[in-house]
Amino acid sequence: MADQAEYYREEARELLELxxxxxxxxxxxxxxxxxxxxxxxxxxxxxxxxxxxxFEKVAEFTHEIETLFDYLRExxxxxxxxxxxxxxxxKDHIFDxxxxxxxxxxxxxxxxxxxxxxxxSPVAESSSDTxxxxxxxxxxxxxxxxxxxxxxxxxxxxxxxxxxxxTFSPQREFFLRGxxxxxxxxxxxxxxxxxxxxxxxxxxxxxxxxxxxxxxxWTILLTSTKTRNEVQDVFIFVEDYxxxxxxxxxxxxxxxxxxxxxxxxxxxxxxxxxxxETIESIMQQKQLFGEVAVKQGILSKDALDSALSEQQYVRKxxxxxxxxxxxxxxxxxxxxxxxxxxxxGEIVTLQARLTQYTESAKDGEEVSASELESVSENMxxxxxxxxxxxxxxxxxxxxxxxNSFHRxxxxxxxxxxxEVHMETSGAETELDKNVIDALNDPLVHIIRNSIDHGIETPxxxxxxxxxxxxxxxxxxxxxxxxxxxxxxxxxxxxxSEKIRxxxxxxxxxxxxxxxxxxxxxxxxxxxxxxxxxxxxxxxGRGVGMxxxxxNIEQLRGKIKVDSEKxxxxxxxxxxxxxxxxxxxxxxxxxxxxxxxxxxxIEECFELTPDLFPEGQGNxxxxxxxxxxxxxxxxxxxxxxxxxxxNRELTVIRAGESKVALIVDSIIGQHxxxxxxxxxALNSIQEVSGSTILGDGTIAFILxxxxxxxxxxxxx
Amino acid sequence: xxxRIEENEETTHISFLGNATVExxxxxxxxxMETLQKSNSIVLDAAGIKxxxxxxxxxxxxxxxxxxxxxxSIEIDPSSYSEVLMKAAVQGGFCREEEYxxxxxxxxxLTTYYTKVTRGAENG
Numbered sequence: 001m002a003d004q005a006e007y008y009r010e011e012a013r014e015l016l017e018l019x020x021x022x023x024x025x026x027x028x029x030x031x032x033x034x035x036x037x038x039x040x041x042x043x044x045x046x047x048x049x050x051x052x053x054x055f056e057k058v059a060e061f062t063h064e065i066e067t068l069f070d071y072l073r074e075x076x077x078x079x080x081x082x083x084x085x086x087x088x089x090x091k092d093h094i095f096d097x098x099x100x101x102x103x104x105x106x107x108x109x110x111x112x113x114x115x116x117x118x119x120x121s122p123v124a125e126s127s128s129d130t131x132x133x134x135x136x137x138x139x140x141x142x143x144x145x146x147x148x149x150x151x152x153x154x155x156x157x158x159x160x161x162x163x164x165x166x167t168f169s170p171q172r173e174f175f176l177r178g179x180x181x182x183x184x185x186x187x188x189x190x191x192x193x194x195x196x197x198x199x200x201x202x203x204x205x206x207x208x209x210x211x212x213x214x215x216x217x218w219t220i221l222l223t224s225t226k227t228r229n230e231v232q233d234v235f236i237f238v239e240d241y242x243x244x245x246x247x248x249x250x251x252x253x254x255x256x257x258x259x260x261x262x263x264x265x266x267x268x269x270x271x272x273x274x275x276x277e278t279i280e281s282i283m284q285q286k287q288l289f290g291e292v293a294v295k296q297g298i299l300s301k302d303a304l305d306s307a308l309s310e311q312q313y314v315r316k317x318x319x320x321x322x323x324x325x326x327x328x329x330x331x332x333x334x335x336x337x338x339x340x341x342x343x344x345g346e347i348v349t350l351q352a353r354l355t356q357y358t359e360s361a362k363d364g365e366e367v368s369a370s371e372l373e374s375v376s377e378n379m380x381x382x383x384x385x386x387x388x389x390x391x392x393x394x395x396x397x398x399x400x401x402x403n404s405f406h407r408x409x410x411x412x413x414x415x416x417x418x419e420v421h422m423e424t425s426g427a428e429t430e431l432d433k434n435v436i437d438a439l440n441d442p443l444v445h446i447i448r449n450s451i452d453h454g455i456e457t458p459x460x461x462x463x464x465x466x467x468x469x470x471x472x473x474x475x476x477x478x479x480x481x482x483x484x485x486x487x488x489x490x491x492x493x494x495x496s497e498k499i500r501x502x503x504x505x506x507x508x509x510x511x512x513x514x515x516x517x518x519x520x521x522x523x524x525x526x527x528x529x530x531x532x533x534x535x536x537x538x539x540g541r542g543v544g545m546x547x548x549x550x551n552i553e554q555l556r557g558k559i560k561v562d563s564e565k566x567x568x569x570x571x572x573x574x575x576x577x578x579x580x581x582x583x584x585x586x587x588x589x590x591x592x593x594x595x596x597x598x599x600x601i602e603e604c605f606e607l608t609p610d611l612f613p614e615g616q617g618n619x620x621x622x623x624x625x626x627x628x629x630x631x632x633x634x635x636x637x638x639x640x641x642x643x644x645x646n647r648e649l650t651v652i653r654a655g656e657s658k659v660a661l662i663v664d665s666i667i668g669q670h671x672x673x674x675x676x677x678x679x680a681l682n683s684i685q686e687v688s689g690s691t692i693l694g695d696g697t698i699a700f701i702l703x704x705x706x707x708x709x710x711x712x713x714x715x
Numbered sequence: 716x717x718x719r720i721e722e723n724e725e726t727t728h729i730s731f732l733g734n735a736t737v738e739x740x741x742x743x744x745x746x747x748m749e750t751l752q753k754s755n756s757i758v759l760d761a762a763g764i765k766x767x768x769x770x771x772x773x774x775x776x777x778x779x780x781x782x783x784x785x786x787x788s789i790e791i792d793p794s795s796y797s798e799v800l801m802k803a804a805v806q807g808g809f810c811r812e813e814e815y816x817x818x819x820x821x822x823x824x825l826t827t828y829y830t831k832v833t834r835g836a837e838n839g
């Protein structure tokens with residue numbers, strides 16, 4: 001039954017997380033009996049429940065791992081790094097067996113079990129106990145092909161995986177040259193998972209076809225950990241009589257919060273099926289892009305099909321990857337739910353009252369304004385409480401996120417031959433679950449960078465008088481309406497000279513530009529910037545920090561970097577507590593409405609001539625003796641209508657900067673539900689979101705940071 | 716490659732035996748073309764196919780297009796199981812195990828064959 005399987009999966013997920021944590025602890029304390037027992041029990045439960053709920057393969061596989069830990073806790077064998085490695089690999093495999101929807105190749109599991117048996121056999125007298133089953137499943141036709149889920153199997157590999165779009169157009173004489181298509185596709189299949197489209201619109205009718213000519217073209221989506229060159233190599237012998245284009249359309253190393261992929265128009269444009277003009281003319285008709293294009297004969301149904309499938313395929317790949325990395329349930333204290341239930345009860349009562357008044361009004365009876373007011377006030381109170389309550393439920397401690405990093409640090413240090421240990425503090429700090437999920441990728445990237453580029457090798461470290469083992473400290477603390485997360489390493493620090501020369505080389509700054517150290521450090525957030533000499537598979541491809549910054553900014557957060565040569569680097573993230581509802585101040589400019597986060601407002605008052613210091617053309621106001629830059633929002637947004645006689649202004653603050661915004665009028669407080677902006681509007685920096693007002697119109701939410709930056713840089 | 720044509724009252728059966736590849740493509744095309752001229756309903760038997768390639772799949776598509784234009788029917792007999800043909804059709808991207816939201820396929824002759832065979836196999 002579906003429910004039971006779900007239940008098992010949830011339980012298994014927790015147990016597997018526990019196993020991972022404890023295995024890492026075990027490495028530091030190999031003799032600890034409690035740890036061994038806990039791990040044994042966890043595997044035991046996974047095995048037992050597995051057979052109960054129909055996960056036989058899991059049960060079979062886990063059986064042998066359980067035996068391993070049984071031996072360990074009985075001290076028949078002793079713990080060492082290799083055993084921990086194989087146990088971690090086993091844990092990953094069990095995860096795949098449970099959560100991957102496609103059947104997993106037996107090979108991977110067998111390899112692990114062989115290693116396990118290697119530890120068991122010298123010891124076991126009755127080794128006939130460890131039954132090595134050769135479960136052979138008849139391979140499905142084209143088992144691995146055309147399925148994005150299989151691609152994200154190996155958890156460690158999924159980080160390096162990319163999806164390529166390959167368009168393969170053999171020339172007409174392709175067959176006559178003796179070349180064959182199917183073996184090429186077969187080779188590609190061996191590199192990863194494939195989704196193949198044959199485009200046959202040019203195949204003529206039987207009486208005009210030349211059977212020895214190739215009329216078919218292919219669009220192939222390949223998800224693989226192989227490099228672009230390796231993919232290109234597949235076509236090396238047929239290069240001369242075919243056209244091959246390989247584009248990377250999804251990259252696991254490129255952090256992306258959303259699993260959203262390109263729109264159909266974009267995909268078709270990229271593939272050369274439509275040009276810019278055509279796109280625009282189609283966009284004017286408000287129907288589905290693809291349908292219109294096909295109707296107008298601009299596009300074959302075939303091409304549309306393949307674009308649609310590409311969209312879905314990549315979405316699936318991304319979603320799968322995201323889901324793999326984050327569970328989708330949260331634990332909630334039952335008291336929180338109890339108060340939620342109470343609140344709902346009150347709302348129901350209130351609603352009944354409102355219904356009653358409405359009925360009375362319909363019957364012609366009078367409903368007094370004060371009765372309505374009372375309902376309205378109560379409604380406001382209840383919605384506020386409801387909002388707080390549900391926000392609270394979504395608040396989850398960072399502990400889980402931090403814990404998963406232990407494994408990451410361990411694996412990375414091992415891979416890069418460095419010795420690093422990680423410390424955390426403030427794991428009990430809570431954040432909205434959405435925010436935590438979105439933070440995972442950026443944090444992983446930052447940690448990777450620290451270990452890859454920051455922490456030196458043990459030899460280098462001892463030479464410079466540092467302890468062999470490097471450290472990465474992650475801490476979190478509350479600070480007003482934000483949470484501060486710091487990642488601090490004691491590595492070699494950022495080299496401002498290297499950054500400077502790289503920036504000049506990339507054309508990011510001019511040769512004679514004078515920048516402070518802090519400003520130089522911020523250059524690492526420029527796109528394409530990476531001062532690593534060679535890109536390791538881990539980082540250094542230059543796609544990292546700018547995407548990290550963007551992701552943090554999408555959470556309305558900030559990122560800052562500090563560093564000292566040979567001492568280390570500290571990255572600080574400031575993240576607001578919740579994503580979606582803020583207390584805002586509603587303003588108007590002409591007929592348009594805008595919202596500013598109330599917490600950023602310092603003061604509001606009427607705009608009077610005495611606020612302008614002597615001399616026109618200054619961008620400064622004198623407010624009670626303080627000189628503050630100002631921005632006239634009418635000018636900024638190009639408002640053409642007649643301004644009102646008396647205008648108002650509000651002073652906002654972001655960090656240490658203040659700016660005064662001149663508006664038409666300040667309407668008042670407004671509880672604002674933030675809706676993200678459509679991607680098309682992302683280029684408008686000063687606006688960070690939108691909201692729907694009570695009358696159904698839209699108000700834009702102003703980005704405080706951008707406005708203060710703009711004003712203080714004097715643009 | 717051996718091509719056997721059997722004309723019945725309502726349908727004509729064409730069986731392919733051996734290698735349905737580019738080397739015999741001319742022959743295959745001629746057989747398909749002539750049969751399409753003479754008959755309104757054609758059933759292809761794939762069971763004897765030992766090897767195949769894209770040229771054959773292309774011919775099937777071509778035949779299907781022609782049939783559709785003149786309101787004739789052509790299909791591959793789902794009871795003539797050919798692992799070789801199925802594999803080539805899927806590998807070559809002419810049909811998929813899972814439909815990704817595409818309603819009509821350009822290659823229905825192969826997709827239909829594939830679907831019918833796999834459904835038949837599932838039902839034992």
